Amino acid sequence: MELFTVFIYFIFVDMAFAGTNAIHWSYKEGDLDQMHWSDEYPECGGQNQSPIDIQRRSVRHDPQMLHLELLGYEAQKGNFRMTNNGHSVQIALPPTMVIAGGLPDRYTAVQMHLHWGGWDLEASGAEHTIDGIRYMAELHVVHYNSDKYASFAEAKDKPGGLAVLAFFYEDGHFENTYYSDFIANLAKVKYAGQSTNLPNLNVRSMFPENLNHFFRYQGSLTTPPCYESIIWTVFDTPITLSHNQIRKLESTLMDNENKTLWNDYRIAQPLNDRVVTSSFLPRLGRGTFCRQEEIEAKLLKIEGLITSLGSHIHSDGGAVVTSRKGPRVIIPMVLHFTERSVGSYVKVHHGHSMALRSFSVCMHVRTHTGAVHTVHTVLSYSTAGHDNELVVAVGYEVGLWIGNEFVNFPHNLQSRGWSSYCLTWASHSGGAELWINGMVGEEQYLRSGYELQAGGTLVLGKDQDGFLGVSDADAFVGQMTDVNVWDYVLSASEIRDQMSCESSAFRGNVLSWGVTHLSLYGGVQLEAEHRCP
Numbered sequence: 001m002e003l004f005t006v007f008i009y010f011i012f013v014d015m016a017f018a019g020t021n022a023i024h025w026s027y028k029e030g031d032l033d034q035m036h037w038s039d040e041y042p043e044c045g046g047q048n049q050s051p052i053d054i055q056r057r058s059v060r061h062d063p064q065m066l067h068l069e070l071l072g073y074e075a076q077k078g079n080f081r082m083t084n085n086g087h088s089v090q091i092a093l094p095p096t097m098v099i100a101g102g103l104p105d106r107y108t109a110v111q112m113h114l115h116w117g118g119w120d121l122e123a124s125g126a127e128h129t130i131d132g133i134r135y136m137a138e139l140h141v142v143h144y145n146s147d148k149y150a151s152f153a154e155a156k157d158k159p160g161g162l163a164v165l166a167f168f169y170e171d172g173h174f175e176n177t178y179y180s181d182f183i184a185n186l187a188k189v190k191y192a193g194q195s196t197n198l199p200n201l202n203v204r205s206m207f208p209e210n211l212n213h214f215f216r217y218q219g220s221l222t223t224p225p226c227y228e229s230i231i232w233t234v235f236d237t238p239i240t241l242s243h244n245q246i247r248k249l250e251s252t253l254m255d256n257e258n259k260t261l262w263n264d265y266r267i268a269q270p271l272n273d274r275v276v277t278s279s280f281l282p283r284l285g286r287g288t289f290c291r292q293e294e295i296e297a298k299l300l301k302i303e304g305l306i307t308s309l310g311s312h313i314h315s316d317g318g319a320v321v322t323s324r325k326g327p328r329v330i331i332p333m334v335l336h337f338t339e340r341s342v343g344s345y346v347k348v349h350h351g352h353s354m355a356l357r358s359f360s361v362c363m364h365v366r367t368h369t370g371a372v373h374t375v376h377t378v379l380s381y382s383t384a385g386h387d388n389e390l391v392v393a394v395g396y397e398v399g400l401w402i403g404n405e406f407v408n409f410p411h412n413l414q415s416r417g418w419s420s421y422c423l424t425w426a427s428h429s430g431g432a433e434l435w436i437n438g439m440v441g442e443e444q445y446l447r448s449g450y451e452l453q454a455g456g457t458l459v460l461g462k463d464q465d466g467f468l469g470v471s472d473a474d475a476f477v478g479q480m481t482d483v484n485v486w487d488y489v490l491s492a493s494e495i496r497d498q499m500s501c502e503s504s505a506f507r508g509n510v511l512s513w514g515v516t517h518l519s520l521y522g523g524v525q526l527e528a529e530h531r532c533p
């Protein structure tokens with residue numbers, strides 16, 4: 001977020017004059033680089049600064065979050081001033097562009113600008129990072145709260161005074177023609193202080209198609225004076241530009257010192273007490289990267305787990321559903337994951353290989369009051385290669401991960417009573433179906449041709465994070481029973497059969513409820529009350 005100053009609007013602004021009116025700050029070099037901004041601008045050292053590193057696993061999914069309603073962002077004619085302000089390129093936006101819904105107030109557009117890298121061939125320059133990964137560049141569209149304030153100047157330092165929409169750029173093979181004009185015009189504002197007028201503007205087309213997946217948090221301007229006045233909306237879907245377009249963006253403009261303007265981004269600031277919410281269920285484990293510190297953290301975690309494993313076996317081992325004479329069937333058996341014991345989970349000792357090319361997973365679930373707006377991990381199978389090799393999460397929507405790929409099944413089931421869920425998947429087509437209480441929804445597709453990897457860990461009630469780690473994010477709270485896994489796609493009548501209270505003998509051949517051994521950890525309760533009266 002670039003807070004522009006008025007004098008910068010003069011074409012070929014006299015830099016000596018500018019120097020007398022503002023303290024020069026910079027990102028990396030000079031007297032006031034970003035490590036020292038707070039010397040002159042105390043708010044830059046505040047507790048709610050931007051940008052931040054968005055950690056998907058720590059984000060709180062808020063299904064109530066409204067999508068943004070953007071008015072006047074489509075194609076329009078006029079005189080839209082594009083300026084090189086010495087820190088970025090900025091386009092002034094007309095007040096007819098308004099965020100009319102999705103935020104607590106109405107916000108009117110002021111300007112948009114970009115942050116990029118380019119210092120060397122590898123350097124990316126987005127401001128926000130996702131799980132530590134920096135995209136190529138980032139677009140900021142700045143708005144002020146026009147319900148409460150008369151102008152941007154009045155709103156800029158007030159809490160909730162500003163709203164910024166942030167988008168990431170990634171590079172691809174094809175030219176993004178919606179950016180052709182903008183990039184061609186960069187040459188006209190090569191030097192700091194130069195401006196040009198754009199006769200046409202279509203901001204909506206410069207955004208990605210999908211605006212429904214975003215993160216939200218309270219933060220600040222990312223440049224001095226760093227006012228903590230911004231409601232940030234950071235979109236998950238990136239905008240794609242071609243390599244050439246990104247290279248032009250990174251190498252065309254000059255800064256106040258007549259050096260190529262690159263790496264104009266601020267590094268991530270501490271999150272402190274803030275919570276990042278999301279409008280969607282972030283797909284975890286997306287990256288295949290492995291950084292040294294991550295590996296080290298995971299090794300430490302494993303070490304801790306091994307140390308505590310002995311005591312676990314002895315303290316919780318009593319709940320293992322087994323006997324010395326071999327498998328013993330206990331029916332009815334309901335697992336109760338209470339709100340108090342968030343660290344609870346159930347480990348499944350499946351004998352059957354999980355190297356599956358198709359499967360059916362069925363279960364009966366009763367989530368607790370008030371839990372209808374959240375999503376709970378009921379089953380998670382994690383391997384060394386994929387945290388989310390097979391994960392089923394139920395809630396206001398049902399999520400299915402296979403080999404770290406994800407699909408969502410929307411539904412409108414409101415019941416807080418016992419519900420029957422079945423998910424089926426077949427590798428040959430990649431087709432996946434969700435059945436709720438015997439009714440099937442629209443088929444989704446993922447991971448065609450894939451085979452689940454063997455050798456992982458299967459857990460009920462919790463998500464798994466990395467090697468052996470059990471995560472409390474999206475923990476299941478409620479009761480579950482009759483969790484069965486088959487190595488084939490059940491027929492419709494078989495799916496209806498397993499719902500029936502009479503045919504409890506129809507169990508899975510991979511996970512067979514009441515037969516397959518389970519270990520209960522962290523206070524999962526076994527209840528005798530069954531879903532069938």
Ligand SMILES: [Zn+2]
Binds near residue numbers: 002113114
């Ligand atoms: Zn910015």
